[in-house]
Every structure is written in structure tokens, then in C-alpha cells.
Amino acid sequence: MTDTHLQDYIERIAHLIRSETRIAGADFDLQPIQQSALHYLAHANRYSDTPQAVTEYFGLTKGTVSQTIKALEAKGLLERGADAQDGRKVHLKVTPAGKKLLKKTMPARTVTGVWADMDEGMRTDLLVHLKNLLQDLQRKNEMNAFGVCKTCRFNRKTGDNRFFCELTQEPLRPAETELLCREHETSTA
């Protein structure tokens, strides 16, 4: 057992999932990376719903991401919004049509099947391991890890169901704290 096995397994699993995703999306003219990006954007908070964040999340280049977003927008699954403070930034909102589509395509069918067949212990173990692996790789590549407020060191609870972000110095609605943030830093508490 060596480190090539790790790379090998990941690659083969990814190929299988990708090939399924391709089939699942074919009925809706949705490519794998388009589905993934749409899925991400449906779960990203207001600091993280930009092309730049998508770029970081998937480790792609900004040119590639720009193409993907253009395609999704043309299909009416995504809408572009301006940023009030920064004229360079673009905010991407998934349209109702986009959300409807996501329900049909994500996750891939056999992933759901395999998941359903696992017992609870196996599920959490697997996710914990994958998460650690991802974070280790991201750390080595000096990338942001992304995460939700609950586990973030910048998150402060200011009352019953009221939260405040110490980084952006803004209050957050409870629902927002469930979304992914590119500025997330694990709390060391």
C-alpha cells in the first residue's frame, strides 16, 4: 500500500461519479462541471457567490470558470448581480429553475445508492477522512478550505438565533450561517 493507491482510488471514483453525472445531466443539457458549480452556488453565502469563489472551490482557473458561468446564465439557471461596495465583483444567484434542476440531478444516482447501503458509522468515517484529506491538500496548496459559520472562528453568537461575523463586521441571518463561506477559518476552541 503506497501513496499511489490513494491517488488511484480517488481518480477512479471521480471518473465513475463524473461519468454518471454526465448521463444524469444529459437530459437537461447540463455538463458535469456545470452541475457542480450550480450546486456550489446554491450553498454559498453572500461572500462566496462569486466567480472567484467558484474558482477557489474547485481549483480551476478563472477563465474556465467564466465559461461555465456564462453557459449556466444562458440557460437561465443563474443570474448575475452587482456588488454594492465593489464594482468589480459579481454575485451569482441560482434561479428557481436552477434549484429545480439541481434536485433532479444531484447527487448522482449510484452515489445515493451506495450511500444508502452504508451504515451510519461508515458514513461519518468516510466523510471525516475525505474532509481531512481535502483540507490537507488545500493547506499544502495554500488554498481556502471553505466551511459554514458554525465551525468558524469569526462567528459570534449575539443572542437567541442571532449571529455576527467578526471578519466582515456584519450581522448574519440564521439561514446564512448554514451556507458555505470562502473566508472560513476553523475555530481552534
Add this chain to the structure above:
Amino acid sequence: MTDTHLQDYIERIAHLIRSETRIAGADFDLQPIQQSALHYLAHANRYSDTPQAVTEYFGLTKGTVSQTIKALEAKGLLERGADAQDGRKVHLKVTPAGKKLLKKTMPARTVTGVWADMDEGMRTDLLVHLKNLLQDLQRKNEMNAFGVCKTCRFNRKTGDNRFFCELTQEPLRPAETELLCREHETSTA
């Protein structure tokens, strides 16, 4: 935690590894899938060193694989051989140049790094989980799982360091039993 997380982690990890693999191979004009195929063929036994086997191993189509092989052959990293019994089959041998190259590119650098940072328990846990996941997906897709003789139900030990395959009815050299086989079926012993 839901099944979308699983798909999500796998995809992001795969993207990172792939992007590194691309960089590692750039110096040698080797694409990610070319590296992977070459690596596989360097570890495949004589029943599994064919284009068809590569197709199954990575879950690609035969047309795609044919392209990849052509490219590797043109670069002198792979050589084509005929099958003595079946005129349709092609056997693919990695050349010394190919083996030399593999040592330099596989596995990707940060994968090696992350692996080195893990303790032994973590390593085996992670690999076991990934292997299970892969096999579950393969079972659901009615694909061959690939594996080495040691864990195969067709493998019979016929003496000191002597082995025999009950499926192909052929004796196997000890070194061969360490290679990957597309006909592998887990022994239920």
C-alpha cells in the same frame, strides 16, 4: 451531512490532484490521463494490459482510450504487442523510458506530502474506505473491480512460491501475482 457531501469531497480532491498531475506532467508533455493510463499499465498483468482493460479500469469509452494509447505510443512510452491466441487483442508494454518517466511524475507531489504527514492508522483507514466506496460503485455499475492474485478466489498456491490461476488454467510466476487483474474476484474464504 448528506450524500452530496461525498460527491462534493471526491470531486474537489480529484480536481486538486488532477491539476497537480497536469503541472507535474507538463515538463514531459504528459497529460493527466496519459500518466494514469501509463501507471496502470505498469502494474497490469498479462490478462489486463489491453486497451479494453484500461477502458474498464477508468470507466472511459474505448474510443477515448484508443486516443490516449496512441499518444503514449507516439511518445515511445508504450509498445504494442500481438496476442498469440486472439488476433483481436493488443498487449501494451511500458517501455524503459515510460517506467523512468513514471518514477518522476507519480504520485503527485502534495499527495506524497499529505501521505507522509498521516499516521499509519489514518492511512489504512482512508484506503480501506476508498476501496470500499470504489467497489460499491463498481458493483452498482456492474464493473470489474480489479485486484491482485493474493486476494483472488481463482488463485491457487501449488508449491513454494508457485501459483496457478483456476480461471485461465495457467501457472503464474510469483511476480505476476503482484499485478492487477481485470478478472479478479474477491475470495470469500
Add this chain to the structure above:
DNA sequence: TAATATAGTTTCGAATCGAAACTATATTAA
């Protein structure tokens, strides 16, 4: 001997992706 199955190649077109050049807005330094 004919029909079918399997192994592999070729051709085609769509999509992926990175690299590099480019525009526009922000931030920092002089």
C-alpha cells in the same frame, strides 16, 4: 456458413481547461 459478439480504430463534434491578453475597478504608494 451465417449471424452475432468482441477488440480495437477512426472520425466527428462538443465540452473542458489552462494560458495569456485584456478591461475595469480598488487599493496602495509616491
Add this chain to the structure above:
DNA sequence: TTAATATAGTTTCGATTCGAAACTATATTA
């Protein structure tokens, strides 16, 4: 208050990936 630099994003380009389908050739089965 400019000028320089950094950041966000788009566009263009070309190489590669990939699947689908048509094709050739050999094996197997009827």
C-alpha cells in the same frame, strides 16, 4: 492627486478530453 499595483472578471486561443457512432477485423455461436 496621480501613478503603480493588485484584484475581479472576460475573452480568445489552442490543446486535450471525451462520448457517440461508424467502421474493420477476428472469434464465437447457431
